[in-house]
Amino acid sequence: MDAMPEREGPLYPLITLSRHRMETDGEGVTTLIAGAGCPLRCGYCINRKLLEKDAERVTPRELYDRLKVDDLYFRATGGGVTFGGGESLLHAGFIRAFRGICGDAWRIWAETSLAVPEELVRTAAECVDHFIVDIKTLDREIYRAYTGGDMELALNNLLLLKELAGPERILVRIPLIPAYNTRADQEHARALLAEKGFSQFDLFDYVVR
Numbered sequence: 001m002d003a004m005p006e007r008e009g010p011l012y013p014l015i016t017l018s019r020h021r022m023e024t025d026g027e028g029v030t031t032l033i034a035g036a037g038c039p040l041r042c043g044y045c046i047n048r049k050l051l052e053k054d055a056e057r058v059t060p061r062e063l064y065d066r067l068k069v070d071d072l073y074f075r076a077t078g079g080g081v082t083f084g085g086g087e088s089l090l091h092a093g094f095i096r097a098f099r100g101i102c103g104d105a106w107r108i109w110a111e112t113s114l115a116v117p118e119e120l121v122r123t124a125a126e127c128v129d130h131f132i133v134d135i136k137t138l139d140r141e142i143y144r145a146y147t148g149g150d151m152e153l154a155l156n157n158l159l160l161l162k163e164l165a166g167p168e169r170i171l172v173r174i175p176l177i178p179a180y181n182t183r184a185d186q187e188h189a190r191a192l193l194a195e196k197g198f199s200q201f202d203l204f205d206y207v208v209r
Helices: 060-077 088-102 118-127 140-147 151-165 183-195
Strands: 012-022 029-035 056-058 080-084 107-112 130-134 170-176 201-205
Touching (some): 012 060, 029 088, 056 060, 060 080, 088 107, 088 118, 107 118, 118 151, 170 183, 183 201
Parallel strands (some): 080 107, 170 201
Antiparallel strands (some): 012 029, 012 056
16 A cells, blocks of 8 residues: 655644635735634633634645635735634744745735744744734733733733834734723723834724623
8 A cells, every 4th residue: 555645844723714805804805714722711712612623734735725726816906814713823833834835926914912932923923924913901910811821921022023024014903801901901002002113003892792
């Protein structure tokens, strides 16, 4: 019996693909690539049940082969792919390998909390075009209560990303989280980050059902 061909490259824990998204997770037509794994445990996580499912492991080439059917849409609209999840930057090495296959014709976005080791941020800065950063809050106690994580890690990574990628490649999302923060907390976080050189913000309300 012939041996199975070796699969080349890092493996991505693919949960699902969402095609033909318009101006939702980036510009133009995009495909959202949802992957497993997250270091945070956010109180209102909408993907918690999804993240508990078994993920299919795919190589960069296998993922590209699934997505290339929409190549024309991506090129015509300035769109591309958005890595989400879960925490996309846990798979920064995969994204770098994927960039090597798709080239510069597709834009790559990454939705991230930045609650990852610094080296993954450095890797992502080399291969991701735009970052959508869900910073949650700049209040340490609120951050820990809501996510179970360390706000200092996320903030330090955000400042590092600004140095590596530039603020024009970063959209900072700051939610109003019912029972956790206030509108004043939300505005205070925006003002502090604006002082640090960030200029693109998305202030929105979590809708809890």
